Amino acid sequence: MFELDVRSRKPIYEQLVEKLKQLIINDVLKEDEKLPSVRELAQQLTINPNTIQKAYRELESQGYIYSLKGKGSFVHPSGKVDNEEELKKVREELKKLFAEAIYLGMTSEEIAALLQEVEGGQQDD
Amino acid sequence: MFELDVRSRKPIYEQLVEKLKQLIINDVLKEDEKLPSVRELAQQLTINPNTIQKAYRELESQGYIYSLKGKGSFVHPSGKVDNEEELKKVREELKKLFAEAIYLGMTSEEIAALLQEVEGGQQDD
DNA sequence: TAACTGTATTATTACTTCTAGTACAGTAGT
DNA sequence: ACTACTGTACTAGAAGTAATAATACAGTTA
DSSP states (O other), X not given: OOOOOTTSSSOHHHHHHHHHHHHHHTTSSOTTOBOOOHHHHHHHHTSOHHHHHHHHHHHHHTTSEEXXXXXXXXXXXXXXXXXXXXXXXXXXXXXXXXXHHHHTTOOHHHHHHHXXXXXXXXXXX | OOOOOTTSSSOHHHHXXXXXXXXXXTTXXXXXXXXXXXXXXXXXXXXXXXXXXXXXXXHHHTTSEEEETTTXXXXXXXXXXXXXXXXXXXXXXXXXXXXXXXXXXXXXXXXXXXXXXXXXXXXXX
């Protein structure tokens, strides 16, 4: 499914959250699609089930997946995500990153071009 | 100068790097301005000098400040920062964040508006 | 009932952060 | 030369976090 860098300074469960988020955002994992079970994914990646669960819990609290006891964990339908808290964080991060990009010499045109690139890729894939 | 959240999950030195970066980017700390010495800032914030040094070392490696033995640490002039590695990271982060923002329901117009806002604030303050 | 699912708890190990103390080297003013 | 600043480096230990391991409980499905 994907790889993790165990030697990284970043915690494994954070890497997992990021990777899964990317897969969901880029529609590799479709709406309501079932994710691998905690134990199954743990076996595939040869890491502890508790670590997987921690990542799933985080993803659920951020609104990216939902979990049903006895059934499994599923991708939260994109349109129905209503996470104002998460949106606020993203806006703040965007502002910081814009300031940083400009400081490092990027023009707003370059940045806008990146945005268009990503926007196009969303429908396409 | 600023405050740190010791109870945060984030390492103190990382918080320090972020805060100082913001001050530099937003021109609160001007070009070639002298930063507080390692020991001085440590005393002000009541944290260990080694922690400050770690933050300064990180900021220097990212091109935001430069340090002169016996003299002090200073803000790197913005125009002369040429950190292609850092720029690459920022581009990647921007792409991820754009995808995430769109997924959470932001339109590219909203995102572009944020960019304009930040761009205007750079000259203004 | 059996075999799956998520979830929770406790204990232990491993790793990172942070602190503490010390030391060395360069700069500036006296 | 002396003093008092600067940055930098190193070792050792304490404290906190991440990751593992083992177990248990609850809900679903066939």
